[in-house]
Amino acid sequence: MSFKYRFAYYLVGFVLGSFFVAAVLTGKDTRCNYFPNARVLNDLRNKPFEYSKEASTVLAENWIDTTDIKNTLTYGDVDFDKSNIKFENGKIYIVEGKTVKNQAIELKVINYTSKAVLKEIKKK
Template sequence: MHTLKRIGYYLGGFSIGLVLLAFFFSGKKTSCAYFPQERVLKNLRVKPYKLTPEAAQSLAAMQLDTVTINRLLKLGDVDFGESVPRREPCGYFVITGQDEAGNNLKMELDNCKEAVSIKSLTKIAN
């Protein structure tokens, strides 16, 4: 078999495989969170969250809304040095990030099995 013919068969099979993969994975919300920070943030995002009264007051005082919380849960950084992920009954996490105005924020929360409880949201110095 000639080399060009082999390359042709290979590319033909490869292209059919790509089309099949595109067909099977189109329209599905597939994602891969391999690193610890990505897994923690994804776990926190999929659960419903509730604000403690202290967190609700600090949100109102800083004139922020739940969009800021969602932004921190999407783009924030988990501070594993301050976090206690295996605490019983709920893991404790500290997330830092920025709001839309560029202010540095720190959010403390408890990650329980059913829901996430946001304990505090504070501004931190640059």
């Protein structure tokens, strides 16, 4: 068999294989959270999120918004030296991020099995 026929068979198989892979992965909500930071943030975002009284009073001030909280839980960094501490029936995680106005903030979030609670918001 000549090279052009082998190459044609290869291309046909490659195109069909690519089609099947795309069909399988397109229908699913696939995420590749291999690193611990991404896993923790994804877990906090996908649970029902609640605000404590202390966090609600800070959110009533003008310097921070719920958009800043969502952005921090999406793009922030988990400080594992201060985090993963057992608290009641959950664990405390410290997430560092920035507001829309580029001010550094620190969130203390309690991660329970069924929900996540924002306990405290600090300026850095």
